[in-house]
Amino acid sequence: MTENASRFREFKMPDVGEGLTEAEILKWYVQPGDTVTDGQVVCEVETAKAAVELPIPYDGVVHELRFPEGTTVDVGQVIISVDVAPGTASGETAGGAASGEAPAAPAPPAAAQEEPAEAAPKGRTPVLVGYGVAETSTRRRPRRTTAPAAQVPVQQAAAALQGELNGSGTGAAGGGLNGSRALADIPPGALGSRPLAKPPVRKLAKDLGVDLAQVVPTGPDGVITRDDVRAVVAPPAPETAPAPAGPEPAGEVLPPVAPAQPGARETRIPVKGVRKATAAAMVGSAFTAPHVTEFVTFDISRTMKLVEELKTDPDLAGVRVNPLLLIARALLVAVRRNPGINASWDEADQEIVQKHYVNLGIAAATPRGLIVPNIKDAQDKTLPELAAALGELVSVAREGKTTPAAMQGGTITITNVGVFGIDSGTPILNPGESAILAVGAIKLLPWVHKGKVKPRQVTTLGLSFDHRLIDGELGSRFLADIAAILEQPKKLITWV
Structure with a gap:
């Protein structure tokens, strides 16, 4: 070599x-x-x-x-x-000079040369x-006596030293560190095992100027979490602005508005990455699957009251409860009653593929474009588990960390246009799926309730489906079931 x-x-x-x-x-x-x-x-x-x-x-x-x-x-x-x-240097190998001569760089401090090997327990490090x-080995690898090798422990202590590592491998005093700082000055634990943390957590620590070697881990197997890193910073910065008073939106991610350049009459935005793929997928879906869209408007007041009650339920403490949670649950119950809606069209074999699982997609608008991550096997989740999964999905999408795996294998999708104040629309199918539900804005409107006109909370749902495998009867029954559940949420129990 x-x-x-x-x-x-x-x-x-x-x-x-x-x-x-x-x-x-x-x-x-x-x-x-x-x-x-x-x-x-x-x-x-x-x-x-x-x-x-x-x-x-x-x-x-x-x-x-x-x-x-x-x-x-x-x-x-x-x-x-x-x-x-x-x-x-040229002509040398990692083990020393090829000629056998001593390296020209100054030797590291005595502490680094004479440190004996230490016994370490045999084990497996995740x-x-x-x-x-x-x-893990049974004995620590002995340190080399050449100047470049002194950089090995320095790399482990780089975060603790906050930039004092000399990139050339030799310090001003010939000790491997800038100035005259000795290895004895390195904080305790900096030369030990590398702290366990996922790459996004390491980046967060770097951005906040936090030394991971000084963070107390609370995750499983001693893994440092985001909360552990944020706990070191005082005072903690709020992650989101406080929510305004009033009804809580159903939960779709809103992208930031890009400011216009001063004096510019137009802005050209390259279409690539997620936006390019989304555009191609939507064109392909619109012109290959024959779309049919149906709408239903109904009184959702009882569901909104149930949402407020669930927010104080101890079993749902720590998770976000909003209308989208119960809409998702209503959809899953309706899929169980109408399993033909949860299918796809196999063009190559000219077959309808019936899915016996529900990977529930949630359309999310992000700065990079529209993405549809999905909750795997949503039909098996309890209400607290579904709430936690929805909260995690939205949080990850906001951070721009949604993985490709999270967007694959969806079977049916919910898109929440109500957060934009829109009553309804004709959503385009996510490629490979046969149905998508659009949730409109929830508004206080005059409504006939028990024979009298009263102010009630009303919304409109729109369902688009692939007419090759879903006929009008199936699509109508499915949409009517969702509306019936949300109008009378006790059906979440009686229809299970």
């Missing part, structure tokens, strides 16, 4: 979805000369399905970024190279980034 082959590792653009051929580099989190560790997120890329953070599987120093931000790269192309033996499970 050549010197370069042994020193430099090349990381290729992976297929982060299923069969995707390209991805756009949205942001680099590192630059040439930066120290990286195994599992550290180095960039964010956008595929046709989602934005994904990519961790690097090597320890070392960034040698080269092959593509700038905004570049679309084919899967399999090298995007970054890492020097895994930084500081090794790895969070997808590179398997590391087997």
Whole structure:
């Protein structure tokens, strides 16, 4: 193996979805000369399905970024190279000089040369980034006496030292650190095992200036969570603005409004990534599946009252309860009563594929475009479990962290246009599905109730379905069942 082959590792653009051929580099989190560790997120890329953070599987120093931000790269192309033996001079190997002569760089401090190997318990350390499970050795690897090797413990303490690591591997005093700081000054625990945290949590800690070595983990198996990192920062910053008084919206994610450039008469926005894929999918769906849309307007006052009661239920403490939760539950009950609605059309075999599970999609508007993540096997979830799944889905979508896997395999979808104040609409089917339910705004309107005109909370549902496999009778019964449940929510019990 050549010197370069042994020193430099090349990381290729992976297929982060299923069969995707390209991805756009949205942001680099590192630059040439930066120290990286195994599992550290180095960039964010956008595929046709989602934005994904990519961790690097090597320890070392960034040698080269092959593509700038905004570049679309084919899967399999090298995007970054890492020097895994930084500081090794030409003609040397990672183990020392090829000629056998002593290295020219000053030796590390005595503490680093004379430290004896320590016994460590035999065990398995979980790895969070997808590179398997590391087997811990029975003895610590002895430190080398060359100057470049002194960078190994320094890399582990980089966060604690807050930028005092000298990228060349030698300090001003020849000790491997800038100035005269000794290894004894490193905070306790900085040279121990690497804190366990997922890449997004590591990025959050970096953004907040938090040293993970000083964070007390509360997650399973000693994993550091987002809340653990935020707990270190005082005072904690509020994640969202307080909700205004009044009825709570059903819960679709709202994208931020992009400000217009001063003096600009028009703005051109490149269509790529999620927006490009969404546009192609919608055109394909609209012109291949014969859409039929039906509407129903009804009194949802009893469901809204039930929502307010459930918000104080101890069994639902800590999860978000809103109208969308009970609408989703009503849809699942209606699917059980009308299983033919939960199917797809197989064009190649000319067959109707009946689904015996419900992967419930929730359409979400994000800055990158419309995405439809889904809740897997929603039909098996209790109400608290469904509430937790909906809350997690919306939270992840807001952060832009929805994975491609979360958007695959959907069977039926809910789109909530009511949060925009819209009464209803004709939604287009999510490709591969046969039905989509549009939820309109919930408004206080005059309504005939028990023979008298009274102000009642009213809404409109719109159901689009594929007329190749769902006829008018099935579609009408399904939509009527949802409306009946929401008008009389006790049917959530009697119809189960």
